[in-house]
Amino acid sequence: MAIAVVGSLGLDTIETPAGRVEEVLGGSAAYFSLAARHFLPVSLVAVVGTDFPEEARRTLEHPEVDLSGLEIRSGKTFRWEGVYSEDMNTRETLRTELNVFETFRPKLHEGIRSFRNVFLANIDPVLQREVLDQLARPRLVLCDTMNYWIHSKRGELLETLKRVRILLINEEEARELTGESLTHRAARAILSLGPETVVIKQGEHGAFLQGRELYFTCPAFPIESVIDPTGAGDTFAGGFFGALARMSRLTDRTLRAAVVYGCVMASFTVEDFGVGGLLRAKRQEILRRAEEIMEMTRFSLNDTPRILR
């Protein structure tokens, strides 16, 4: 019942209005694993160079995070540097050094090939399919992507989407992928591309899920001060997929709750640089935030017959 994640690990240099950090642990597989482990064991498939710091590796080490699929290649680790705007809603990439990630061809070892739950983080859609080809009987495939692949490998991405059960994508990318300017129409258009469910990440506005017969919205958990939004989307994926896979069945009820846990987990990540906030997430606080989201969204329509003329 564990989850395999295939994605990136890297060293991020991040500048936000709140400060700057250099070469901290980053990458989609890091955020995803450190969030999903609260729900299920995670096996990580990624590549780093021989310069990957011992401290970064120790950060990932956890009883619920299996690093046996972590490949260490001769060369340098993937590096990314970015700077966020004053309101943190946009960011500029200053530097991307793919290094060993450039020739990453995920090879799943025997133990992972039998996994039923897999998260294909934002990598080349051709590689995402290569991962699927190695899985014996994938049951729940969650896939992320980004505008770069939408524009440069659209055909390959569409091929991959045919084999994906749930697509996770942000609002702007959903519009770019489908050409629909209304986000919920874009979400529905995605359902005709293969996925039976799509989750649209809306940053500070939360997320919504569109299924064939389900539309569920969830606000972001309100954070006192946002320090660094890097990794919030992959953390959402970890909370969402972790909770969903743990509940085993995909029903209206489990999908709704999974979106809430996605929003809750993402709220920890934005509270500090890198994975710092996520590392401090504790069971009690996860539960408290989920309950607070319920409190933020519940209402009653009992008065309606009386007030509506």
Add this chain to the structure above:
Amino acid sequence: MAIAVVGSLGLDTIETPAGRVEEVLGGSAAYFSLAARHFLPVSLVAVVGTDFPEEARRTLEHPEVDLSGLEIRSGKTFRWEGVYSEDMNTRETLRTELNVFETFRPKLHEGIRSFRNVFLANIDPVLQREVLDQLARPRLVLCDTMNYWIHSKRGELLETLKRVRILLINEEEARELTGESLTHRAARAILSLGPETVVIKQGEHGAFLQGRELYFTCPAFPIESVIDPTGAGDTFAGGFFGALARMSRLTDRTLRAAVVYGCVMASFTVEDFGVGGLLRAKRQEILRRAEEIMEMTRFSLNDTPRILR
């Protein structure tokens, strides 16, 4: 228990990706009244010129909309022309002719001075205070404003806010008013300026309400095709204030439901040009959309103890 609204009436020329209309009935008082009338009688205080078309007046005529406070002045009616961007999230004003609205000094007749519920639509904050000065015992004062007043009459606006119970403002304006870049922090900062409650309009992302001890979020009702967003904010105000005033007491329960009705009413407006969609709103469909918002937002955390490690 009726509501007085003091705002603008005008003739709008609107171009959106869906088409173009010329000189249709518009203005904050029109949208507000046509939404609020579903909950309570509304008395409208506004000014038009002698050229105000008979058809526009007939559109406003309704058993629940009192036009005795509508001043007809020698001169031309307020006109506005704007064009929306492809995604309708931004618009450009091509023309504003204030005409008789330029020298509008709202005079409340005796019948309206005793009103307890008043909506101060987006007009000069000095005029908003002049309205308050004419009211005998205002109980529930809802106020709207815009970036123009935030920048050009900040001091006057702050004076007005001291006398306002609920401020209605959009996301960007809340940030500009307070200097806070996180919207929910901006909302809390507004509570120190006078209002005990603030409602932040977020367009296609819905709205949220921040009170001293209440934080409630509500998604926008998803519309099949957005034709014209003009007036959505004032329509929200009409649904919100209509429902709230009708329920009489300000409690967590009534405030939450009022935000939902605000979102529901706004969804009718964006479905057609001008007030066309709003005019077609019927009791049954209002109720259905409110119930659908409940369906879109409800979830259960019953699984939590079992799934969280």
